[in-house]
Amino acid sequence: MAKIVSVHSFRGGTGKSNTTANLATLIARAGKRVGVIDTDIHSPGIHVVFGLREEAMEFTLNDFLWGRCRIEQAAHDVTPPAGPGEGPSEAPGAVLLIPSSARAGEIARVLSEGYDVGLLTDGFRALIRELGLDYLFIDTHPGVNEETLLSIALSDTLLLIMRPDSQDFQGTAVTVELARRLEVDDLRVLVNKVPPGMDVELLRGQVEAGFKAPVIGMLPLDHDIARLGSAGVFAARYPGHPLTQGLRQVASRLLS
Amino acid sequence: MENPRLGLVLLDSPDGAPRQHWSFDARPVIRIGRSTDNDVVVADQHVSRDHVFLTADGDGWLLTVVSPQGIYCGPRKFLSLRLDPRALEGFVFRLGAKGPFLRLDAQAEPACGESTLAHDRDQHPLLVLDADRLRDEVEEISRGDYFRSLKESLGRLRPSRSEDPAEP
Incomplete structure (x- = not known):
């Protein structure tokens, strides 16, 4: 049975899309077939991390929502090639991305006309079935709207990404409480962009006590990933980097 | 972090003539409502005392509606919306189903005779929950x-x- 993992942040800028792309890649390296769907239809972005250019997208999630294709036709194999020091992968893992359209006209159409959010439910199921997925990662829109609530309600695991910041903490608490009301059992928090010198154990204690949910990882604010500037999947480029090791731990906790 | 300048234009209809204009420089939050303590004060019976907050969010803006009246983009009601920088320029929304319209103007120049407000960063202690x-x-x-x-x-x-x- 495939596992649906919704990745959510209350605010933007937490590194949600980058983290999602990296975790999906690391789970695929472990031999899993991983779907990633960008439901951040108002401000799509994860395709950039995977290096999928707009011209290379024959169909997008928008086309599915407007009835112009089946959802699996919008899937693009974006499995990053093995990086230096990584042997060729023997496992049959893959990352399949369903991007949202980054064209201003499509974004404007979604804003002005809206779409049937319920179609997403059918879409997620069809994707898992047609692509034979082990995991489906849903990269959601920041904040709380119908798409995010639906993604949360459908998820087996909700991964909340926040920075060590009071506004993130307050906002994430709202999502945690809503997820509890939607009976999400498996709720985990990833604290990202932790600045150097911060007492990580104190921080972990505060988050776990505040949300009554486990912290699955605490990743540092890192200059190398910032320099990469979303122009690639960090874990594939730098498989031996300490940040990749941290991401790998998070990925293995999601797998277990 | 310096947020980009953002202008707001009050309109009577989506493509109507501008009635009033505000411009903000590097503000983390812009509060819109009928009460006079808002950054953008819109005196209209259909506007709530506190109606919507615009929060700088990466290179876009997050609209958080605090009024049950909501905001409308075309026929759709929103309580929360993130605006991508690509969708920002000329974006028009309505305060409530019957209220006035506001247009965002990303390239706004500071309006003549209006002061450009500066960003006061308030230092919150870490991880406080209200x-x-x-x-x-x-x-x-x-x-x-x-x-x-x-x-x-x-x-x-x-x-x-x-x-x-x-x-x-």
């Missing part, structure tokens, strides 16, 4: 029609979970 605000926000969202219908259809949305055998 329990009252949390309760109010959660209650407001859970009372919404969409949330309630979602909660009622959980069994159908997650058939896999109910079919799973119980843990031994």
Whole structure:
């Protein structure tokens, strides 16, 4: 049975899309077939991390929502090639991305006309079935709207990404409480962009006590990933980097 | 972080003539409503005392509606919306179903005779939770029609979970 993992942040800028792309890649390296769907239809972005250019997208999630294709036709194999020091992968893992359209006209159409959010439910199921997925990662829109609530309600695991910041903490608490009301059992928090010198154990204690949910990882604010500037999947480029090791731990906790 | 300048233009209709104009430089939040303590004060009976907050969010803006009247983009009501920088310029929304329209103007020049407001960064202690605000926000969202219908259809949305055998 495939596992649906919704990745959510209350605010933007937490590194949600980058983290999602990296975790999906690391789970695929472990031999899993991983779907990633960008439901951040108002401000799509994860395709950039995977290096999928707009011209290379024959169909997008928008086309599915407007009835112009089946959802699996919008899937693009974006499995990053093995990086230096990584042997060729023997496992049959893959990352399949369903991007949202980054064209201003499509974004404007979604804003002005809206779409049937319920179609997403059918879409997620069809994707898992047609692509034979082990995991489906849903990269959601920041904040709380119908798409995010639906993604949360459908998820087996909700991964909340926040920075060590009071506004993130307050906002994430709202999502945690809503997820509890939607009976999400498996709720985990990833604290990202932790600045150097911060007492990580104190921080972990505060988050776990505040949300009554486990912290699955605490990743540092890192200059190398910032320099990469979303122009690639960090874990594939730098498989031996300490940040990749941290991401790998998070990925293995999601797998277990 | 320096946020880009943002201008707002008050309109009577989506493509109507501008009535009033505001411009903000490097503000983390812009508060819009009828009360005079807002950054953008719109004196209109259809506008709530506190109606919507615009928060700088990366290179875009997050609109958080604090009024049950909502904001409208075309026929759709929103309580929360993130505006991508690509969708920002010329974006028009309505304050409530019958209120006035506001247009965003990303390239706004500071208006003549208006002061450009500076960004006062307030230093919050790390990770403080406002329990009252949390309760109010959660209650407001859970009372919404969409949330309630979602909660009622959980069994159908997650058939896999109910079919799973119980843990031994």
